[in-house]
Amino acid sequence: VRLDRRAKRLIPQPLSVSQTSALPFKPQAITLLVIALSTLARLWFVATGQLDLVQDEAQYWDWSRTLQLSYYSKGPLVAYIISLGTWLFGDTELGVRFGAVAGSCLMQIVLYLGVARLFQQPKLGVWCLVVINTTLFFLANSVLMTTDNPLALFWLCSAFCMYWAAFGKRQFLALCLLALCLALGLMAKYLMLAFGLTALFFVWGLHRNQMLPKGLILKLGIATLLGLALGALPILLWNLDNDFVSFRHVASLAGVAETNGKPLIRLDTLPEFLGSQIGLSTPWWFLLLMIEGWRSGMNGFFPTRARVLYQDKEEERPDPRVDALLSAGFWPVFLFFLVWSLHTKIYPNWPGVCYLTGVVLGARIAMRIMARLRDPEARAKWQPKALAVCLALGGVLFLGLHLQNWLPVPADYNPMHRLKGWRHLGEQVQEFKETAFEDADRVFFFSDEYDITAALAFYIPERPRTFCAFVDRRMSQYDLWPGPEENVGWDAIYVRKRFKPMSEFLRAMFESVEDVEFQSFHWGEPARKFTVSLCRNFQGPWPSADNLHY
Numbered sequence: 001v002r003l004d005r006r007a008k009r010l011i012p013q014p015l016s017v018s019q020t021s022a023l024p025f026k027p028q029a030i031t032l033l034v035i036a037l038s039t040l041a042r043l044w045f046v047a048t049g050q051l052d053l054v055q056d057e058a059q060y061w062d063w064s065r066t067l068q069l070s071y072y073s074k075g076p077l078v079a080y081i082i083s084l085g086t087w088l089f090g091d092t093e094l095g096v097r098f099g100a101v102a103g104s105c106l107m108q109i110v111l112y113l114g115v116a117r118l119f120q121q122p123k124l125g126v127w128c129l130v131v132i133n134t135t136l137f138f139l140a141n142s143v144l145m146t147t148d149n150p151l152a153l154f155w156l157c158s159a160f161c162m163y164w165a166a167f168g169k170r171q172f173l174a175l176c177l178l179a180l181c182l183a184l185g186l187m188a189k190y191l192m193l194a195f196g197l198t199a200l201f202f203v204w205g206l207h208r209n210q211m212l213p214k215g216l217i218l219k220l221g222i223a224t225l226l227g228l229a230l231g232a233l234p235i236l237l238w239n240l241d242n243d244f245v246s247f248r249h250v251a252s253l254a255g256v257a258e259t260n261g262k263p264l265i266r267l268d269t270l271p272e273f274l275g276s277q278i279g280l281s282t283p284w285w286f287l288l289l290m291i292e293g294w295r296s297g298m299n300g301f302f303p304t305r306a307r308v309l310y311q312d313k314e315e316e317r318p319d320p321r322v323d324a325l326l327s328a329g330f331w332p333v334f335l336f337f338l339v340w341s342l343h344t345k346i347y348p349n350w351p352g353v354c355y356l357t358g359v360v361l362g363a364r365i366a367m368r369i370m371a372r373l374r375d376p377e378a379r380a381k382w383q384p385k386a387l388a389v390c391l392a393l394g395g396v397l398f399l400g401l402h403l404q405n406w407l408p409v410p411a412d413y414n415p416m417h418r419l420k421g422w423r424h425l426g427e428q429v430q431e432f433k434e435t436a437f438e439d440a441d442r443v444f445f446f447s448d449e450y451d452i453t454a455a456l457a458f459y460i461p462e463r464p465r466t467f468c469a470f471v472d473r474r475m476s477q478y479d480l481w482p483g484p485e486e487n488v489g490w491d492a493i494y495v496r497k498r499f500k501p502m503s504e505f506l507r508a509m510f511e512s513v514e515d516v517e518f519q520s521f522h523w524g525e526p527a528r529k530f531t532v533s534l535c536r537n538f539q540g541p542w543p544s545a546d547n548l549h550y
Contacts (some may be wrong), residue, residue: 027122034129041104046097052422055451058458061096070238075187078147103149105143112251114160127363128191134394137280137352147189156354175223198334205300205324252550273341276348280374285362292365300324322534329357421520421527426459442490450476468494470543494533511537
């Protein structure tokens with residue numbers, strides 16, 4: 001309300017989203033409760049061993065045993081985080097994944113503080129925590145120690161530091177933190193380079209709304225370039241000594257290297273991309289995000305149309321500065337990968353960073369729907385009921401992930417099934433080593449796929465060095481490390497997925513080979529199937545990696 005002094009009466013005014021909420025408690029109390037309970041749930045999930053390490057986690061753990069400036073497919077940060085976790089908790093699943101749990105906790109803290117303090121909307125900050133804890137992308141990355149976890153954390157920090165530098169106090173500190181977050185994010189994953197696109201659109205949105213502070217473009221440009229250059233330095237130095245294999249790998253995945261006759265425009269990859277993004281962000285939040293994202297884009301980039309859009313609305317127009325940031329963090333990245341999916345396959349997690357600011361958009365529309373419950377007529381409408389269904393489904397998703405070993409889901413329909421059985425495999429391989437060979441001290445382990453190679457290294461109780469043989473596959477970090485060339489005359493155990501015969505190419509390297517089909521188990525239930533080959537008297541030579549593709 002406002003006071004009309006001349007008429008001496010109160011005139012009702014439209015309520016902003018930040019002024020309305022159905023929360024019965026203080027936002028700070030709810031924030032602490034949500035962050036504490038979700039973090040404890042993740043620690044419990046990891047500590048109880050419900051899920052074996054996934055292929056990338058095991059590989060990054062193996063990297064952490066040989067710390068370098070960078071690695072074949074990623075920057076060095078993930079290996080250093082895992083090294084810290086295993087220093088604290090040993091070479092255990094908790095040690096490997098502790099960084100993911102800690103990162104998810106920090107991400108929630110940063111998200112709430114950014115929305116509550118910078119945007120001055122603490123109740124919206126609580127809703128952001130509700131949304132992010134019921135989104136598949138965040139749920140998965142909060143327990144799996146992959147490069148997406150630190151990337152998401154430092155992307156979110158960079159976005160808030162950029163807004164802080166534009167409109168907050170102590171601008172120099174904000175710019176320094178922005179550069180630091182960009183450097184760490186790039187050392188986690190090369191996708192951090194796309195933040196430059198976000199910064200460019202953020203500045204453009206401020207300019208369109210005539211809210212661009214003087215000198216901000218130059219200051220943001222210097223901080224962004226300095227941070228990215230600092231993060232790229234160790235990666236570049238490492239690639240100088242390794243024939244720039246990281247850049248070759250990224251170019252191959254992005255479809256800008258040799259195309260092998262593939263068409264420039266492909267329509268078959270677009271539906272796959274859209275389906276993966278709907279699943280990654282969960283279908284209900286994806287729909288709400290698109291609705292609010294359109295409104296936010298209009299308000300952040302097209303002020304003339306935004307004034308018309310909100311002219312007849314009961315709610316007041318949101319802050320264009322905030323919408324410029326949220327839209328710049330979402331639309332450029334999402335639309336870039338949408339267009340690029342017409343050329344090549346896009347992995348589902350590549351655009352995942354766009355959903356970090358997208359979480360705020362989803363939370364804002366959810367909060368607006370809840371605010372309508374104050375109106376008795378609005379309670380009968382479909383929006384509040386639809387939101388209740390969304391929150392219920394999100395709760396089911398959260399519980400389903402953390403209690404998935406107790407769910408009565410057949411293995412053929414359980415997407416987590418293919419991630420299980422590695423621990424049992426490692427124990428069985430160790431038993432084969434001790435019982436099937438005369439000299440157990442002269443046995444090495446290998447596979448022809450990097451994920452099995454890494455899993456063997458972690459789950460064989462003695463944590464041995466393992467090797468990855470070349471059999472028509474993509475290059476990996478193992479091809480840059482020494483092979484078992486000096487182990488001529490040794491025995492070996494070779495493991496591959498499913499039940500399939502050993503190739504004659506690899507069989508010829510040994511005097512004799514015995515294949516054993518092995519059905520692994522996880523918590524008493526059948527898991528993955530493997531073929532274990534007991535190979536005797538390694539003759540050499542180890543397969544050359546000259547013809548590997550990137």
